Amino acid sequence: MTSDITPGSHRADPTGPQDDLVAQIAAALPTWLPTQRWFGGKDREITAVRPLAATELPMGPSAGHDVxxxxxxxxxEQGDRREPYQLLIGHRDDQVPDVPATASIPLADGPAVYEASGDADLTCHLLDLLAEGASVDALAFTTEPGAELETGLRGHPISTEQSNTSIxxxxxxxxxxxxxLTPGTNKDLVLHRALREVGSDHIADPLGSISGELDGEPVTFGMLQRFMPDAADGxxxxTTSVRDFMADPSGLPPGELGGDFSGEAYRLGKAVADVHADLAEALGTREAGRDELAETVDAMLERLERVVGEVPELAEHTDPxxxxxxxxxxxPAPVTAQSxxxxxxxxxxxxxxxxxxxxDFEGEPAASVVERASLRSPLRDVAxxxxxxxxxAQQLLVGQPDDDAQAARAAAWAExxxxxFCDGYAKASGRDPRDQDVLLRAFELDKAVYEVAYEHANRPDWLLVPLASIRRLTTEGS
Amino acid sequence: MSDDQPDLDTAPDAALEGLDDTPHTGEAVEADGTFVEPQADDFAHAEQAPSDPEWFKRAVFYEVLVRAFADSDGDGTGDLRGLADKLDYLEWLGVDCLWLPPFYASPLRDGGYDISDFRAVLPEFGTVDDFVHLLEQAHSRGIRVITDLVLNHTSDAHPWFQASRQDPDGPYGDFYVWSDDDSAYSDARIIFVDTESSNWTYDPVRGQFFWHRFFSHQPDLNFENPAVREAMLDVLRFWLDLGIDGFRLDAVPYLFEEEGTNCENLPRTHEYLREVRATIDREFPGRVLLAEANQWPADVVEYFGDPAVGGDECHMAFHFPLMPRIFMAVRRESRFPISEILAQTPPIPDGTQWGIFLRNHDELTLEMVTDDERDYMYREYAKDPRMKANIGIRRRLAPLLENDRNQLELFTAMLLSLPGSPVLYYGDEIGMGDNIWLGDRDAVRTPMQWSPDRNAGFSRSDPGRVYLPPIMDATYGYEAINVEAQQGSAASLLNWTRQMIAVRKEHPAFAEGEFIDLGGSNPSILAYERRMVGPDGELDVVLCVNNLSRFPQPVELNLAEHEGRTPVELTGRVRFPRVGELPYLLTLPGHGFYWFELTETEDDGERRSMA
Structure with a gap:
């Protein structure tokens, strides 16, 4: 895609060519991007930021010309790594928007602009464009079949997200x-559509998307879903249950106490099994043979070797x-793989x-696109x-002095x-994941090794959590 | 006894005890064998409470056992005059309607639900005249009175049954469901599985089997027989003429039988209820019918009748599944048990209302929970096996909550603010305890604790004569827990409860408002709005926020719809920060709750600070 910068066609009286503004923003981004939580390249210096496309979004007659x-x-660009990112830029001539100071992008010589996903007065137009099914230059705002959208709603970003921004x-x-951005239709959208097709009860229905092109390939910029205001995350x-359990003075096991979570864990297991069945129905399965198993082993061993090199605490567990x-x-091969x-x-x-x-069916943020898209064992999700x-179970132990009794209680809750969870999964799928114990344990340990690397780099206090699990998983049953 | 009853032992009224001096069914008989039954005009009639056709939608109900409340004559058993003497207290508390479990003549083999004469009062409770006195006194204070009426069956001591078994061809021969064998209606479940092995019992007198959905001493009336349907309407008329304000209709799903069905909720049962309702509307407008149908809400709504006409069967029905889920939610520190059951509760017709309760004279009812949940409730709330009965838990509110004042307040606040008319159980307003060593369901039926005096101030009798010993343990005993002490203490549970009832009454939205679950990301917080447009066109919005956790909790509520309004806390009238566009942050102490009204700001001088 070229640096094709054309003002939106709906704008009657453009304030002037945006090329200059876009160039100024690009120049300011190398220092601004690393301050944003969602920016994934904080590990390296930014060597350059180049605009790929800029589209001025129409805001209807109600918005003033000064917006x-x-x-x-x-x-x-970060050395040899080049990755595309999506931004919403806002500007108002005579008003201070109600956005945090960190959203402001200081330009050397230009108007006051800011990252606009937090500006409800501007983001409401995204919903309107989706409802209209608008096309603006190369951007297509589309609704999913059968979806009818109410417009005029104001949008607020949610604060908990890490790698994306949700409004x-x-x-x-x-x-x-x-x-x-990754080229190709986003995996999150693909899987949501597939699951909706087969009538899954366990997803928030996809309602629309914003798409376009990147390097000549289709790309998904955004996905609109039904929001669940009555929901609480798992x-x-x-942790509400853990809190109750750890504070209880009676010493009773977790199943005997008021905050018992096992009923929820069981139903969650059933839900995950149902989603796996739906994904298999919608997108098919594949038999992975001995070669692929060998590749999987190699990949896990490679990761282990790398992480042992970075984190000395892991070394003692290398052999098991x-x-x-x-x-x-x-x-026994083959092993069934699926989305x-x-x-x-x-x-x-x-x-x-x-x-x-x-x-969030995007897959592991650290994985490559190919990895994310490939069919994998559903035991990965179980693990x-x-x-x-x-x-x-262990989050309350983090940063606390060692306490064997509390650690044992945490382990009892987890177990x-x-x-x-496994009971529920087995009930719904007819296959108890614990029957494939070698594979399940390896996937769990592989994940724990990944966690060791992550915690070592980001939250050293939490390192004890994956290390304790590795110790337990490699010693139990031996 | 009249002369035309030659054999006293087989006289139809021979099984009635203690009614020799009062008018009763069966003491006189017409030539054709029909009983001369007492008529309402034989007694005085009470003045009605002020007219208000939809009073039940806003009323605070109070369930009181006549036996347990106050003893006026010193015989050790509470009675109707004793209850009448305590009406000032109930008016002070804010009670709008008394619900009295059955006080009819009865052999008391099922707590009075085995009625042996619909037109006589159990002698130890007093007389029909005493009941009219109670009504008169209650109505003069604006308090209404409803009572249980069992339509489905009678006691086997009822003269109707005695006549039916002795004379199959007489006027009562077809009043019950008789059969030559016990094979019919085999798809109907047995309700009291602990004591009954069949819904049929052989009667050696008549030589046939009779049908009973409950105990074998409670034969089911035959509603196929038009004479039965009319006789039961006449029973209703009898009490309505005296001035009663309504009935809780016991065991309504079982009136009719039909082969090949489970004999519950049959269309003909609904048809009869519509007939009863039409009779009330025509002859006694403003009186109410409350259905006792222990079913899932989606099935219970059938008992409200046709929504197109605002409901044409019962005015009210108990919401049974809500109660155990309130307990479960607090133990789980999760709003989902409550939110789920309310989301599964269908809308009800305009002219109807739910009745909701935390405890009543029966055990904590667990029929309406899944097996999983039942095991859980047992584990959590019945650590002593004695506390389990049939399929429930027989505890009072305070001991169920380990006498934790914060939880008592939280539960009561939810009772007074969730959708439905709240039903308080006598004694729970002072946090009375129970006595699990008493048999059957008597654990929660001990004397009301009025004062630290002898017999808890309940009776002047010799303590040995009191029908059940008052609670005497150190925590819940009447010396510690009684009305007199709590009325004198501003911080008591009693005064707190009274204040909350008063606050509830200031906002009709609590009673009649739409219920809107606000959800939110903290599962330990149950937050909801009650809102209605009042007769003056003003929007009344009440916001209730409950912390189901024992730990302090923050919550961010999405109140964007109310941007610009100011939450005012209802007990202390403290103004909270104004609602803006962003999520509204509140923090609550463990088991804490807030009630707010959301007002348009009145202070013109108040300005939003500019950034």
Missing amino acids: LLLHLVVEV VFGGQYILKLFRR WVMA LVAAFRAVADV VHGDLHLGQVLRTLQGWLLL GMLRSFDYA HNRAA
Whole structure:
């Protein structure tokens, strides 16, 4: 795609060519981008930012001429790495927008502009454009078949997200803007559409999307879904139970106490199994043979080797980890592979009044596009969720002095709820994931090794969580 | 006894006890065998309470056992005159309507639900005249009175049944469901599985089986027989003529039987209820029918009747599944058990209302929870096996909540603000305890604790004569927990409850407003709005925020719709920060709650600070 910068056709009286403005913004981004939570390249210096496309979005007759909403795609260069990012740029001539100071992008010599996803007066137009099914230059705003949208709702970004930005409109819709763009229709959108096709009860219905082109390939800029105002996420639900359990003085096991989560964990297990069945129905399955198992072993061993090099605390577990990974080569082949969630944990599931929903089917942020798109064992998702139960159980121990009794209670909570989750999964799918223990354990350990690297780099206090799990997983049953 | 009853042992009224001196069914008989039944005009009639056709939608109900409340004659058993003497207290508390479980003549083999004469009062409670006195006194204070009426069956001591078994061809021969064998209606479940093995019992006198959905000493009336349908309408008329304000219709789903069905909720049952309702509307407007149908809300709504006409069966029905879920939600520290059941509750016709309760004279009802949940409730609330009965838990509110004042207040606040007319259970307003060593369901039926005096101020009798011993343990005993002490203490649970009832009455939205669950990302917070447009066209919005967790919690509520309004806390009238466009942040202490009204700001001088 060229640097094709044309003002939106709806704008009657453009204030002037935007090329200059876009160039100034691009020049300011190398220092501004690293301050944004969603920016994924904080590990390296930005060597250049180049605008790829800028589209001025029409805002209807009600908006004044002194307001600008610009959709901007830039390429961020960090040495040999080049990645496209999406930005919404806002500008107002005579008003101070109600956005945080960090949204402001200081230009060397130009008007006051800011990242506009937090400006409800501007983002409301995104919803209007979706409802109209508008095309603006190369940007296509489309609704999913059968979706009817209410317009005129004001949008507010939710604060908890890491790698993308989501805007909630009037408590009814949520628009997820993908920040780092990948060519091809976004996996999140593809899987949501597939699941909606087969009538899955466990997703928030996709309602629309914003798409365009990047390097001659289609690209998804955003996805609109039904928002669930009555929902609470799985992490909060689970840690509520942990909090209750850890504070209880009676010493009773987790199943005997008021805050028991196992009923929810069981239903969550069923929901995950149902989604796997739906994905298999919609997108098919594939048999992975011995070669692929060998590749999987190699990939896990490679990751282990790398992480042991970075994190000395992991070294003592190397032998049992290697053994656990190698054992995968000997499991009976073939193994069934299919589309999976790819990054499943308690923060990716929502408890609604109708039951559990799964969110964010993009896959692991760190994985490559090819990795994310490839068919994988559904046990990967099970392993991810089992790891999440360990995290939920142990989060109260982080930063506290060692306390064996509390650690044992945390482990009891995790074991109780991991078992309930597997029971639910087995009930719905007819296959108990624990029967494939070699594979499941290897996937869990592989995930834990990844966590070791992540915690070592980002949250050293939390390192004890994956390390304790690795210790437990490699010693139990031996 | 009249002369035309030659054999006293087989006289149809021989099984009635203690009614020798009062008018009763069966003491006189017409030539054709029909009983001369007492008529309303034999008694005085009470003045009605001020007219208000929809009073039940806003009323605070108070369930009181006549036996347990106050003893006027010193015989150790509470009675109707004793209850009448305590009306000042109930008026002070803010009670709008008394619900009295059955006080009819009865052999008391099922707590008075085994009625042996619909037109006589159980002698130990007093007389029909005493009941009219109670009505008169209550109505003069603006308090209404409803009572239980069992339509489905009678006691086997009822003269109707005695006549039916002795004379199959007489006027009562077809009043019950008789059969030569026990094979009919085999798809109907047995309700009291602990005591009954069949819904049929053989009667050696008549030589046939009779049908009973409940105990074998409670034969079901035969509603196929038009004479039964009319006789039961006449029973209603009898009490309505005296001035009663309505009935809680016991066991309504079971009136009719039909082969090949489970004999519950049959269309003909609804048809009869419509007939009853039409009779009330025509002859006694403003009186109410409350259905006792322990079913899922989606099924119970059938008992309200046709929504197109605002409901043409019962005015009210109990919402049974809500109550156990309130307990479960607090133990789980999760709003979902409550939010889910309310989301599953269908809308009800305009002219109807739910009745909701935390406790009543029966055990904590667990029929309406799943097996999973039932096990859970047992584990959580019945640590002593004695506390379990049939399929429920027989505890009072305070011991269920381990006498935790914060939880007592939270539960009561939810009772007074969730959709439906609240029903308080006598004694729970002072946090009375229970006595799990008493048999059956008596654990929660001990004497009302009025004062630290002898017999808790309930009776002047010798303590040995009191029908059940008052609670005497150190925590809940009447020396510690009683009305007198709590009325004198500004911080008491009693005064707190009274204040909350008063606050509730200031805002009709609590009673009749739409219920809107606000959800939110913190699962331990149950937040909801009640809102209605009042007769003056003003929008009344009440915001209720409940912390179901024992730990302090923050919550961000989406109140964008009310941007610019100011939340005013209802007990202290403290103004909270104005609602803006962004989520509204509140923090609550463990088991804390807030009630706010959302007002348009009145202070013109108040300005939003500019950034």
